[in-house]
Amino acid sequence: MNTRFSLVWWATLALLALGSLLPEPSIELARSVIVELFKLLPLILFVALMAGWLASSQLADRVRNTLDSRPWHAIVFAGLIGAITPVCGIASVPLVAALLRQGIPMAAAMAFWLSSPVTDPGMLILTAGILGWPFAIGKLLAALLLGLVAGAVMQGLSCWKPQTHWVREGALLQVSTNSCDSSAPSRFIDEAKATFSMVVRWLAFALTLEAMVRAHLGETGFSILTTVDSAWAVPLAVAVGGPLYIEGYAALPLLRGLIDMGLTPGAAMAFLMSGATISLYSAIAVWSLVRPAIFGLYLTLGIVGALIAGWMTDLVML
Known part of the structure; x- marks a missing residue:
């Protein structure tokens, strides 16, 4: 784990140095990353404490025992909970990581990962107020269906190979610090520290990548979405919305303005779906937890789901 920790931080520092020198010397990029990281510190602490609680309580054991005997119920439950709970990508991944260490099925984790960042009750109401109830x-339906399909696909793969084949060894090795011989406070502290370390290092890397993308594309790059044919606007929105993620609440007014300029509702849907499910925040955290094959499946499901949601939205609303 120390080697991986060092590599991630060295890569982050290298990107910060590069971004501070190109296209011209400036400390603005590094400053913006540090500011954003401090803004997210309360959320990181909350996630770490929640992960510690999950590891030290008996909740994970109860959930695992229930879901292991009913995998398809687990998928539906995880997809439904993910679609209606206010858990963003950065929070869902470490929480699921803690549950995976306790033996929660990977299919349920995949369903939750891809459905939880898309919407929640507050986002539903705000989206309705800005973009309409339809x-x-x-x-909301797209988030739920994406989670269910992702869970079903992962369940099929889990029947082929055991779950331990899909999770990185580093993520599962942390179970050793949470042995049955350890006291609950010790398990709480160990899991909270491990989760805090994982989130901070990968989030710093993600924020740096996002800042570099923003610096070279810029907010005005979104205007290109209104100039292409509607059939191509959806995949272009996915290509832009994924890496250059704008927080959902901030993206809604921007998309409302772009729709007034000619952006199709499907492109707006694809932008929101891809930005929430496969943003750098979520994707890099998932990468830290699962092996490349499952990470590729996660990205593929997120991209295909955003494309289908976008095209179906245009089919219904245009």
């Missing part, structure tokens, strides 16, 4: 309900 769009908001369509987004």
Whole structure:
């Protein structure tokens, strides 16, 4: 784990140095990353404490025992909970990581990962107020269906190979610090520290990558979405919305303005779906937890789900 920790931090520092020198010397990029990281510190602490609680309580054991005997119920439950709970990508991954260490099925984890960042009750109401109830309900259904399909696909793969084949050894090795011989406070502290370390290092890397993308593309790059044919606007929105993620609440007014300029509702849906499910925040955290094959499946499901949601939205609303 120390080697991986060092590599991630060295890569982050190298990107910060590069971004501070190109296209011209400036400390603005590094400053923005540090500011954003401090803004997210309360959330990181909350996630770490929640992960510690999950590791030290008996909740994970109870959930695992229930879901192991009913895998398809687990998928539906995880997809439904993910679609209606206010858990963003950065929070869902470490929480699921803690549950995976306790033996929660990977299929349920995949369903939750891809459905939870898309919407929640507050986002549903705000989306309805800005983009209309048909769009908001369509987004909720898209999140739920994406989670269910992702869980079903992962369940099929889990029947082929054991779950331990899909999770990185580093993520599962942390179970050793949470042995049955350890006291609950010790398990709480160990899991909270491990989760805090994982989130901070990968989030710093993600924020740096996002800042570099923003610096070279810029907010005005979104205007290109209104100039292409509607059939191509959806995949272009996915290509832009994934890496250059704008927080969902901030993206809604921007998309409302772009729709007034000619952006199709489907492109707006694809932008929101891809930005929430496969953003750098979520993707890099998932990468830290699962092996490349499952990470590729996660990205593929997120991209295909965003494309289908976008095209279906245009088919229904245009």
